[in-house]
Amino acid sequence: MSAIRRPKQEYHERTTRNMERHLPTPEWNIRQKVALTCRILAAEGHESALAGQITARGQEPGTYHMLRFGLGFDEACASNIILVDDDLNVLEGEGMPNPSNRFHLWIYRHHPRVNSIVHTHPPHVSALSVIGEELAVAHMDHTMFFEDCAYLPEWPGVPIGDEEGEIISAALGNKRAILLAHHGQLVACSSAEEAAVMAVFMERAAKLQVLARAIGPIKPIRPELAREAHDYRLKPKAVGATFDYFARRIAKSQPECLD
Numbered sequence: 439m440s441a442i443r444r445p446k447q448e449y450h451e452r453t454t455r456n457m458e459r460h461l462p463t464p465e466w467n468i469r470q471k472v473a474l475t476c477r478i479l480a481a482e483g484h485e486s487a488l489a490g491q492i493t494a495r496g497q498e499p500g501t502y503h504m505l506r507f508g509l510g511f512d513e514a515c516a517s518n519i520i521l522v523d524d525d526l527n528v529l530e531g532e533g534m535p536n537p538s539n540r541f542h543l544w545i546y547r548h549h550p551r552v553n554s555i556v557h558t559h560p561p562h563v564s565a566l567s568v569i570g571e572e573l574a575v576a577h578m579d580h581t582m583f584f585e586d587c588a589y590l591p592e593w594p595g596v597p598i599g600d601e602e603g604e605i606i607s608a609a610l611g612n613k614r615a616i617l618l619a620h621h622g623q624l625v626a627c628s629s630a631e632e633a634a635v636m637a638v639f640m641e642r643a644a645k646l647q648v649l650a651r652a653i654g655p656i657k658p659i660r661p662e663l664a665r666e667a668h669d670y671r672l673k674p675k676a677v678g679a680t681f682d683y684f685a686r687r688i689a690k691s692q693p694e695c696l697d
């Protein structure tokens with residue numbers, strides 16, 4: 439019996455159709471998605487006391503969901519996700535927003551494609567950030583960052599002012615991710631699910647890079663294959679299913695975060 443050989447594009451198209459048909463669409467509301475993302479990132483080692491923020495556009499233009507300031511990622515619940523306006527005034531919920539979220543507003547203002555932002559200071563990203571090295575994309579699992587991760591080589595200071603927002607927003611350009619020297623990482627994505635998944639894999643990519651460099655030089659991958667894998671990894675249904683997998687684990691072990 440001779441093996442069937444088809445152009446790879448046919449398999450891509452079949453996979454996309456099957457994902458549409460068989461992978462469930464997550465049923466979490468946006469507050470639950472932000473709270474779940476906080477908890478997922480806490481479980482992934484992104485916690486750095488109160489540093490880092492996760493935000494998502496609200497239903498009304500110029501409104502944004504974010505965790506109440508003063509809480510750690512592992513304390514996030516749907517009920518402590520507040521809604522603010524485009525000057526960080528609270529519209530719904532108790533407490534105050536993280537003043538550093540001001541630079542998120544700059545990104546939202548200048549990048550209409552962006553619906554959710556995750557910014558964290560996880561250990562391996564932070565290690566790369568202090569030696570002045572960009573993210574190396576040389577493993578299939580991390581191709582979502584291939585030609586999609588910018589680099590800001592200068593640290594503009596704590597991002598509570600407008601200048602820092604302007605600098606980070608401009609350095610991001612039309613990419614989804616950015617490594618911020620002496621600071622951390624940021625992903626700016628079309629959905630909360632995509633931002634969560636990319637943030638998880640950004641730290642995992644940095645961890646692999648730190649491990650790999652200890653034993654040898656990193657060999658590059660072929661750009662055309664990396665581009666194909668980038669698009670494959672970022673199919674919305676694949677991203678949604680990956681988020682759902684992380685979210686289900688959290689919802690099972692920490693169900694209070696959904697309230």
Ligand SMILES: [Zn+2]
Pocket residue numbers: 489490557558559621622
């Ligand atoms: Zn930060």
